[in-house]
Amino acid sequence: MRETKDLEIQRVAVVGTGLMGHGIAQSFAMKGYDVNLLSRNRDSLNKAIQEIEWSLAKFVKKGFLNKHETESVLSRISTTTSYEEGLEEIDLALESVSEKLELKKQVFSKIDEAAPAHAIIATNTSTLSITEMGNSTRRSEKTVGMHWFIPPQLTKLIEVIRGDSTSNETLKAILDLSKKLGKTPILCKKDARGFIVSRILVAAFNEAFWTFSRGEASILEIDSSVRYGGGFPMGWFELVDFVGVDVEYDVSKILFEAHGDRYRPVLELTEPLVKAKKLGRKSGVGFYDWGKSKPVLPLEYKSSYDVERSWAVAANEAAFMVLEEVAEPESIDLGMKLGTGWPSGPCEYADKKGLDKILHKLEHAYSQYPIELYKPCSLLEEYVKKGWTGKETGKGFYKYEQVFS
Numbered sequence: 001m002r003e004t005k006d007l008e009i010q011r012v013a014v015v016g017t018g019l020m021g022h023g024i025a026q027s028f029a030m031k032g033y034d035v036n037l038l039s040r041n042r043d044s045l046n047k048a049i050q051e052i053e054w055s056l057a058k059f060v061k062k063g064f065l066n067k068h069e070t071e072s073v074l075s076r077i078s079t080t081t082s083y084e085e086g087l088e089e090i091d092l093a094l095e096s097v098s099e100k101l102e103l104k105k106q107v108f109s110k111i112d113e114a115a116p117a118h119a120i121i122a123t124n125t126s127t128l129s130i131t132e133m134g135n136s137t138r139r140s141e142k143t144v145g146m147h148w149f150i151p152p153q154l155t156k157l158i159e160v161i162r163g164d165s166t167s168n169e170t171l172k173a174i175l176d177l178s179k180k181l182g183k184t185p186i187l188c189k190k191d192a193r194g195f196i197v198s199r200i201l202v203a204a205f206n207e208a209f210w211t212f213s214r215g216e217a218s219i220l221e222i223d224s225s226v227r228y229g230g231g232f233p234m235g236w237f238e239l240v241d242f243v244g245v246d247v248e249y250d251v252s253k254i255l256f257e258a259h260g261d262r263y264r265p266v267l268e269l270t271e272p273l274v275k276a277k278k279l280g281r282k283s284g285v286g287f288y289d290w291g292k293s294k295p296v297l298p299l300e301y302k303s304s305y306d307v308e309r310s311w312a313v314a315a316n317e318a319a320f321m322v323l324e325e326v327a328e329p330e331s332i333d334l335g336m337k338l339g340t341g342w343p344s345g346p347c348e349y350a351d352k353k354g355l356d357k358i359l360h361k362l363e364h365a366y367s368q369y370p371i372e373l374y375k376p377c378s379l380l381e382e383y384v385k386k387g388w389t390g391k392e393t394g395k396g397f398y399k400y401e402q403v404f405s
């Protein structure tokens with residue numbers, strides 16, 4: 001029997017053929033892995049193969065692949081509706097079915113029954129508990145989170161999440177595999193809701209939502225300031241529309257349940273949209289009307305919203321993650337840059353700006369609007385008290401070489 005310890009993953013099963021599942025299967029096949037794609041019915045498998053063919057054609061058009069290569073990519077993907085067939089002789093099964101814990105637990109348990117004993121079972125969940133899924137198998141030490149970003153064929157980031165029972169061998173195998181796939185893995189050391197990227201992102205969304213609901217700035221003013229003033233790829237409302245208002249709504253509620261008042265969501269803003277099925281780009285309307293073009297943001301509003309407040313809540317949340325030993329500053333920064341295209345990571349930004357300034361921004365906001373979102377993390381306070389205010393003093397989130405003149 002093969003041991004997970006020296007496991008080199010060669011054959012993979014992907015369970016679920018939705019938006020993410022087919023893209024993940026394609027990503028494996030493009031790097032030479034044999035993939036069994038598993039779904040409940042033939043129709044969804046056929047549709048998935050059509051989507052993969054469409055995507056491969058785009059790679060050819062852009063000159064990244066030739067016709068012969070696309071044929072060999074396709075030849076590496078087998079499709080099946082049978083767990084027995086799909087999980088035979090695999091080294092890794094990755095589930096990417098709908099974001100429902102009970103469903104994922106059932107899928108984990110079915111994989112556990114059918115897959116070889118050495119195989120790792122991973123989940124692509126965005127928010128749910130890896131540990132609970134792992135506990136529905138008899139090999140929880142071989143279960144792990146492997147969270148891809150959309151579109152999986154192109155995005156460079158993978159969050160690797162350690163469940164309570166995940167072994168070091170399993171983690172290492174998935175971190176190594178991610179690198180072989182040409183991705184940059186970041187390690188989420190604990191099974192904490194929101195993992196790394198969603199947690200920081202929702203903090204920034206909530207700040208924008210509160211600002212708008214207090215009547216301090218309009219949606220256009222906030223988004224124009226974020227995009228043109230802050231150099232982010234999109235404004236926060238624009239980005240919520242892009243990922244789906246319903247997705248943000250669900251994730252923000254999960255974060256609130258898990259982390260408490262710091263994540264109190266502004267449901268008055270998102271709930272009416274979700275109820276009216278105005279889900280953003282995918283439904284044509286959300287905060288913006290996406291019918292004609294992507295949102296047009298007036299350049300003249302680019303200084304109307306204080307983007308430093310976005311950075312302050314992001315850096316504050318990063319401090320909580322460091323304090324709770326969920327993630328290292330390097331992982332947080334890489335995650336935000338590679339996963340969402342931020343111009344800088346929140347830790348490196350805060351170190352450059354000065355942690356004392358970030359702390360002051362939070363304290364000022366907290367004195368004006370006493371909501372937990374602005375309450376500074378004790379780690380930030382401690383760093384500033386010790387004089388560790390960032391790059392200038394040689395120590396902040398990171399350590400810097402001191403340059404003496």
Ligand SMILES: NC(=O)c1ccc[n+]([C@@H]2O[C@H](COP(=O)([O-])OP(=O)(O)OC[C@H]3O[C@@H](n4cnc5c(N)ncnc54)[C@H](O)[C@@H]3O)[C@@H](O)[C@H]2O)c1
Nearest residue numbers: 016017018019020021040096097098099124125126148150
């Ligand atoms: N969409 C994103 O941007 C994104 C990004 C990262 C991770 N994820 C995660 O990836 C997973 C899949 O998301 P998606 O966007 O591809 O969803 P999707 O709705 O496009 O696809 C869901 C898939 O689950 C399958 N499914 C549903 N019920 C099932 C059942 N009872 N048995 C077997 N299969 C079943 C569906 O047939 C479909 O193939 C989720 O956990 C999601 O949180 C999504």
